[in-house]
Amino acid sequence: MTSSDKLSNRRAFLAFLAASPVLACAGFSSRWVEEVLAAPLPEQDAVVIKSVKEALNIFDFEPAAREKLSPAHYEFITDGSFNNETMLANRAGFSKYEIRLRRLTGITKVDQSIRLFGVNWDSPIFISPIGRMNAYHPDGAMVVARAAKTTRTLQILSGSAIILESPTAMDAVNSARGEPVWVAGLGDTLTPAVVRRIEATGSPVLVWTIDDGGANTIGAKSVQRAGVRDLDRGADERCAGCHGALPQISRIQSSTPMDVLGAVGALMGENSVKLSWDDVKRVRDMTKLKIVLKGIVTREDAALAVQHGIDGVIVSNHGGHEDASGRGTIECLPEVLQGAAGKIPVLIDSGFRSGADVFKALALGATAVGIGRPHIWGLASFGQEGVETVIEILRRELQVMMAQTGAGSIAKIRRDSLVSVG
Numbered sequence: 001m002t003s004s005d006k007l008s009n010r011r012a013f014l015a016f017l018a019a020s021p022v023l024a025c026a027g028f029s030s031r032w033v034e035e036v037l038a039a040p041l042p043e044q045d046a047v048v049i050k051s052v053k054e055a056l057n058i059f060d061f062e063p064a065a066r067e068k069l070s071p072a073h074y075e076f077i078t079d080g081s082f083n084n085e086t087m088l089a090n091r092a093g094f095s096k097y098e099i100r101l102r103r104l105t106g107i108t109k110v111d112q113s114i115r116l117f118g119v120n121w122d123s124p125i126f127i128s129p130i131g132r133m134n135a136y137h138p139d140g141a142m143v144v145a146r147a148a149k150t151t152r153t154l155q156i157l158s159g160s161a162i163i164l165e166s167p168t169a170m171d172a173v174n175s176a177r178g179e180p181v182w183v184a185g186l187g188d189t190l191t192p193a194v195v196r197r198i199e200a201t202g203s204p205v206l207v208w209t210i211d212d213g214g215a216n217t218i219g220a221k222s223v224q225r226a227g228v229r230d231l232d233r234g235a236d237e238r239c240a241g242c243h244g245a246l247p248q249i250s251r252i253q254s255s256t257p258m259d260v261l262g263a264v265g266a267l268m269g270e271n272s273v274k275l276s277w278d279d280v281k282r283v284r285d286m287t288k289l290k291i292v293l294k295g296i297v298t299r300e301d302a303a304l305a306v307q308h309g310i311d312g313v314i315v316s317n318h319g320g321h322e323d324a325s326g327r328g329t330i331e332c333l334p335e336v337l338q339g340a341a342g343k344i345p346v347l348i349d350s351g352f353r354s355g356a357d358v359f360k361a362l363a364l365g366a367t368a369v370g371i372g373r374p375h376i377w378g379l380a381s382f383g384q385e386g387v388e389t390v391i392e393i394l395r396r397e398l399q400v401m402m403a404q405t406g407a408g409s410i411a412k413i414r415r416d417s418l419v420s421v422g
């Protein structure tokens with residue numbers, strides 16, 4: 001129901017009450033009723049939550065994160081590429097499927113556990129890699145690792161240079177997690193030396209992200225172009241990887257990687273677009289680690305991944321951060337599953353915001369579902385507790401959907417619980 005629908009319903013109700021003799025008998029004046037009912041209904045975002053206990057769903061963490069983050073960092077995590085075509089499509093895609101609920105399913109207990117590459121996980125919901133975690137919390141990677149440990153969640157860590165070039169940073173993350181996290185390497189950065197470094201972290205899986213290269217994320221750059229400074233970060237070495245270590249840095253004039261690049265400078269830089277399947281063969285031959293390609297969105301590429309000895313794929317468009325295809329990942333999932341033909345697990349992320357979204361992907365045949373921005377909202381707003389609560393809310397929502405469709409376990413989730421619409 002839209003807010004104008006709500007308003008007109010309220011007006012109709014108001015007119016009815018004001019004319020009703022029942023009110024006067026009960027000692028209420030019609031003016032009092034008018035005042036009470038004419039007050040606007042608070043929308044969810046009227047309150048910025050001050051504690052995780054107040055969260056009604058995971059969207060409550062976004063405004064709470066916004067309060068804590070600098071404008072540019074908030075925009076960078078929020079924004080999509082071009083005009084947000086793909087980011088919006090990720091959300092819109094879920095409305096193309098509806099869930100057929102069963103009644104009286106008798107389910108009192110739901111088992112969400114999955115097994116992936118021989119390891120059991122408590123839930124199919126995993127943490128997707130986000131680069132530059134320090135932008136959202138001073139100890140971003142560590143805090144997420146602690147939350148991943150307490151919730152027994154699969155965490156994929158973005159293998160940015162800062163993390164990989166510092167074995168102690170990686171050790172700290174792994175020890176906070178209690179076991180090696182999966183490391184994601186980006187695009188054309190997978191030289192033999194980098195692959196050796198990833199192997200040395202103990203990561204059992206090399207996630208290779210191959211969908212970067214189309215990013216022109218306007219929001220953060222608009223903030224930068226307008227000359228809004230966030231912090232004096234010159235002295236903070238954690239920021240140097242992105243901002244350079246200049247005191248009183250002015251990104252507009254400096255030549256650091258986070259300079260404002262107009263669209264012409266931003267598009268088609270060093271990235272995955274120039275890679276080919278020969279590179280996949282090269283990296284496959286370089287390591288015995290399991291390799292999961294992140295960013296597959298078509299049947300053809302899923303089939304090629306299988307042919308090239310890849311162990312799994314993640315249907316992903318970087319949360320709409322790197323392309324303007326206008327295709328949501330939930331819409332790409334069926335064809336990727338066809339291409340993979342049951343030979344390798346198919347994971348997915350981009351746009352997942354509720355247990356119902358997660359359920360839809362599982363019912364279509366995905367093995368696991370990742371969350372990017374939502375765990376960062378939790379991280380930025382309430383640290384470890386925020387990440388844990390985001391995960392917990394999604395798990396509970398998934399639990400409800402499974403119980404309401406008669407699925408006591410992930411294996412019992414049925415394709416015919418979904419209807420395609422439109």
Ligand SMILES: Cc1cc2nc3c(=O)[nH]c(=O)nc-3n(C[C@H](O)[C@H](O)[C@H](O)COP(=O)(O)O)c2cc1C
Binds near residue numbers: 128209316370
């Ligand atoms: C600000 C930002 C930074 C990201 N950094 C990385 C990265 O370093 N490596 C990577 O594989 N994916 C990265 N991603 C993509 C995420 O892993 C994930 O695919 C995406 O966030 C999922 O969509 P969602 O945010 O709608 O949940 C990034 C996404 C965003 C929004």
